[in-house]
Amino acid sequence: MPLSTHAATLLQTFRIAFRNIFRNKVRTTITLAAIAFGGISLILTGGFIRDIFEQLREATIHSQLGHLQVYREGFYEKGTAQPFQYMIPEPEKVRETIVATPSVSFVTPRLEFSGLLSSGETTTSFLAQGVDPAMEKRLGTFVLMGEGDYLSAGDRYGAILGRGLAASINVKVGDTVTLLTNTRAGSINAIQVKVRGIFYTFYKEYDDRALKIPLETAQELLQHDGIQSLVVVLKRTDDTEAVRKKLAASFAETRQPIEIKSWTELAEFYQKVVDLYSRQFTVIKVIITIVVILSIGNTMSMSIYERTGEIGTVMAIGSRRRSVLQMFLLEGLVLGILGGLAGLFLGILLAQIISFIGIPMPPAPGSTVPYTARIQVYPGILGFALGLSIVTSIISSIYPSLKASRLEIVDALRHNV
């Protein structure tokens, strides 16, 4: 057959498929609703999980990790045991390399150490960070002040304590505490600082041990003027891998013994949450797929059963079996497209409404901060929802359509009454 004949046949098949879909309006509405429901569920669940991931990601990055952490080679594995062995060599040069890299927003130095914290009555262990107050504040947008103020640049003997840590030795803003630690030489050194503020982050575990003091104070206490890490903050989280690669290449080129870790490698908790939710989402996807397949399969079977006589007729008047198959597959496809589009439209609409209202969420496990989740509609989930509607529609039409195309003409004709 010439192309035009094929096109005409296809067009007519389309027309018939389309009209047949609207023949039984109630049934079609129910089927479309089922498909749309699947799409909506996918969009809302996917968008919700996406929002949780992103909030957790930003909280993780902006509580303390930054996007990238730059250390001396080996620090990540052995640094905690021998902190003084793994100070960054020529930190200024390293900093310059980083700052010169595109998409880097800023860099802030850190010196970490542990020791004992005493309020005079009680003593407990801590994990301290000597930081650049101004830069660290810029990084720590998810570091929230429970009481008092953040560190300030001029305030050399000020400190801020994590909420859990402060509570464990019962100190308040304005109290003076003593920090005790080992110096590089191995002796013990102490320093008194004033509590300026109590902070908390997304991570309770961190808040239970952490305190921050200005970098110079830390260096004075440790009697060492180095730093262990440079924390890099990027303009966009999505650039993390690219910048990491670029930096690694630069350091390799200049033969600097530097290693780089990205926040994803450091954020174990985040990875676990992502893993858990992704699995749950997979289960939801499977359930939705089954619902859509069953509802379309059912519609197609009913519609084909009702039209057995008609199938007999078109085959008798010369339609090949293949075109009967085509016709019903096309019907499934049209149902899938219509239902899928309805799902997209309603899904996006509902996502906007829900996001506008906000979903109040209890604190995440390991956290003490409640938050408001929204639904993030993103292209990937829209494509997936539409794709799933269409693909499942076709898949579930295959069996009924094959059955229709294999009917004995004479038997099928007998259904005409």
Next chain:
Amino acid sequence: MPVVDCQGLVRDYALGKTIVHALRNVSLSVDEGDFLAIVGSSGSGKTTLLNMIGCIDTPDGGTVSIDGQPTGGLSSDDLADVRSQKIGFIFQTFNLIPVLSAVENVEYPLLRHRLSSKERRDRALHALEMVELGHVGKNKPNELSGGQRQRVAIARALAVNPRIVLADEPTANLDHKTGLNILHLMKRINKQAGTTFIFSTHDPKVMELAERLVELEDGEITTVGTYRRWDPTGALAHLSHHIDDIIDNMFEHEY
């Protein structure tokens, strides 16, 4: 050369443990331009025979040739092509496609022919005019009366210029008068266009219009003749093929 040639057709149905012999050794040949009625009591095998001729069922024995082409051994697609090119069907229950308008229904079998969409539309409209329904082309089947539906079905059967039109009890679902009108229409087309018609019927008034009658009884042809000569009591039950041929010739000379 006959348009339809059936030789020794056998068709058995298994009904539980018993076997129903729907056709036993039926031979029939139909010439171009025939207007042939197949009659017989219910269950005598009329539908089965028409199905064999229409290539929508395959015999358990014997052969069917359409337009000189044997159909035995053809694939389902090839049979579909034979039907689409050479055979028009008219059904007792009209069997129009409900979602298509009258003219679209008539166009439907033409989709399998090499035609531009304009030619297709023109032919469909022409066929509708032949059945005097040019004015209802846009209507859906459920907006038409039974008689009008059957006329649309006739137009659909004729649109492809088939060699044969097969009609299994085309008037059974119509009132008597409408049924006769349908038959008159078929006959007029048969006369004007020379299209071969084979139809089955129970209705003696309809039989009267046939030019040739084939009577089936229990899966066998018992009588071949014309209505006037056909005797329902069976007086001519064993009319020979020889006489049959003579009658045929007589008719051919009549018009």
